[in-house]
Amino acid sequence: MTLSAIEIDHLKQAHTIEGVLPVIAGRWSARSFADREVSPADLAKVFEAARWSASAYNDQPWRFLVGRRGSSTYKKIFSTLGGFNRDWAGVAPVLILGAASATFSHNGSANAYALYDLGAAAAALTLQASALGLRSHSMAGFDHAAARQLFQIPDDYHLGAVIALGYQGEPSALVQENLIALETTPRTRKPLSEFVLEEWGTSVDLG
Amino acid sequence: MTLSAIEIDHLKQAHTIEGVLPVIAGRWSARSFADREVSPADLAKVFEAARWSASAYNDQPWRFLVGRRGSSTYKKIFSTLGGFNRDWAGVAPVLILGAASATFSHNGSANAYALYDLGAAAAALTLQASALGLRSHSMAGFDHAAARQLFQIPDDYHLGAVIALGYQGEPSALVQENLIALETTPRTRKPLSEFVLEEWGTSVDLG
Numbered sequence: 448m449t450l451s452a453i454e455i456d457h458l459k460q461a462h463t464i465e466g467v468l469p470v471i472a473g474r475w476s477a478r479s480f481a482d483r484e485v486s487p488a489d490l491a492k493v494f495e496a497a498r499w500s501a502s503a504y505n506d507q508p509w510r511f512l513v514g515r516r517g518s519s520t521y522k523k524i525f526s527t528l529g530g531f532n533r534d535w536a537g538v539a540p541v542l543i544l545g546a547a548s549a550t551f552s553h554n555g556s557a558n559a560y561a562l563y564d565l566g567a568a569a570a571a572l573t574l575q576a577s578a579l580g581l582r583s584h585s586m587a588g589f590d591h592a593a594a595r596q597l598f599q600i601p602d603d604y605h606l607g608a609v610i611a612l613g614y615q616g617e618p619s620a621l622v623q624e625n626l627i628a629l630e631t632t633p634r635t636r637k638p639l640s641e642f643v644l645e646e647w648g649t650s651v652d653l654g
Numbered sequence: 655m656t657l658s659a660i661e662i663d664h665l666k667q668a669h670t671i672e673g674v675l676p677v678i679a680g681r682w683s684a685r686s687f688a689d690r691e692v693s694p695a696d697l698a699k700v701f702e703a704a705r706w707s708a709s710a711y712n713d714q715p716w717r718f719l720v721g722r723r724g725s726s727t728y729k730k731i732f733s734t735l736g737g738f739n740r741d742w743a744g745v746a747p748v749l750i751l752g753a754a755s756a757t758f759s760h761n762g763s764a765n766a767y768a769l770y771d772l773g774a775a776a777a778a779l780t781l782q783a784s785a786l787g788l789r790s791h792s793m794a795g796f797d798h799a800a801a802r803q804l805f806q807i808p809d810d811y812h813l814g815a816v817i818a819l820g821y822q823g824e825p826s827a828l829v830q831e832n833l834i835a836l837e838t839t840p841r842t843r844k845p846l847s848e849f850v851l852e853e854w855g856t857s858v859d860l861g
Contacts, residue, residue: 461702461706463702463705463706464698464699464702466695466696466699466786467699467702467703467706467782468677468703468781468782468785470675471703471706471778471781471782472706474706474708476708487859487860487861488673488860488861489673490858490860491671491846491860491861492671492673492674494846494849494850494860495668495670495671495674495846496674496675496678497849498670498843498844498846498849499668499670499674499678499679499681499841499843500777501681501683501777501780501792503794503815504794505842505843507843507844507849509849510849510851510854511849511850511851512851512852512853512854513850513851513852513858514852518852520852520853559794560769560773560794560814560815562767562769562770562773563769563770563772563773563776563814563815564773565770565773566767566769566770566771566772566773566774566777567773567774567776567777568777569770569774570707570708570773570774570775570777570778571678571777571781573708574675574678574778574781575674575675575678578675579673585708587710587711587766587767598853598854599854600854601854607767607770608710608767608770634706635712636705636706636712636714637705637714639698639701639702639705642701642704642705642714642716642717642718643701643718643720644717644718644719644720645719645720645721645725645727646719646727646805647717647719647805647806647807647808651697651720652694653694653695653697653698653701654694
């Protein structure tokens with residue numbers, strides 16, 4: 448079965464309500480990437496989106512190691528990925544490793560919001576990517592110790608996710624049947640009643 | 655000096671490049687809120703935006719305690735705020751406290767991405783709010799232990815930020831001169847060269 452990027456996007460569209468930003472309803476985590484580079488101008492846009500995120504004390508604790516396919520940065524990030532992610536991520540033209548300073552730059556004290564703020568910046572990055580017609584996929588499955596060692600990341604930085612970035616590819620090019628199925632399966636989420644709460648364990652009525 | 659919401663938004667607009675999503679360039683952290691309620695329909699949209707965020711194993715670890723002004727939930731969240739935040743946040747019509755499950759629901763193992771994923775969901779929430787003409791402000795400054803105790807939040811949940819949500823108010827209504835100044839000061843961020851890296855300490859050239 449051959450599916451166009453438009454058909455796949457339709458399958459992956461969030462079943463949500465009117466008024467939700469199209470870029471939020473349309474973002475999903477692709478695994479099939481086309482053999483097409485991401486321009487430096489578009490990369491600048493996705494990192495500008497991250498740049499303007501909010502952070503505790505405006506510390507902007509996020510750092511992103513960015514590798515384009517063929518570069519040593521890319522090879523190092525790829526080498527840390529778990530087996531399941533290796534089966535597809537090596538086609539993506541860009542791999543990004545996020546990290547966050549665990550201490551505030553203004554006074555050196557611990558920043559309990561480092562990972563929270565990194566996650567926020569990464570979310571803006573992936574939404575901006577989606578607005579540019581790019582696909583992304585954030586991965587928790589990689590060897591943190593190896594990544595730290597390969598890039599000599601200081602101990603006072605937390606590691607975030609590895610993000611694959613590129614253009615939608617043809618799902619049938621994926622090497623594993625189960626990955627092809629995942630690429631076209633509708634996205635699912637818990638209902639609001641499970642996480643929008645008035646008290647712990649009691650839902651808010653938004654009816 | 656009286657400023658309209660449009661004039662304030664102009665002052666707060668990110669100095670960024672063309673192609674960055676308007677909702678990303680335009681979101682900022684307000685402290686002056688109007689005496690105007692947020693409709694349940696708009697609240698549903700902001701939480702739908704959070705709902706469709708990505709998360710490790712699609713665990714969706716985020717939980718949001720949501721209080722509307724006058725409610726006991728609101729009073730409890732407000733009571734945990736630090737002094738600086740108390741000076742302005744009590745005018746916001748909605749206060750939200752984020753939390754994240756520290757363990758995966760599918761197997762009970764530790765989720766190192768709980769706060770990262772909560773931060774991502776909260777970012778989507780604030781961007782959606784901005785798209786609806788709402789303002790938000792995320793606060794790290796609150797008493798975590800008190801919040802845990804007041805809502806009986808289990809130990810295996812991390813706490814995220816408290817988010818104030820509402821419509822832009824008149825900055826001159828803020829009680830402190832320094833808050834009025836903050837409300838109209840342009841936003842600043844580090845340049846990309848400080849956080850978009852090829853190697854640790856070496857910037858990527860994005861031309």
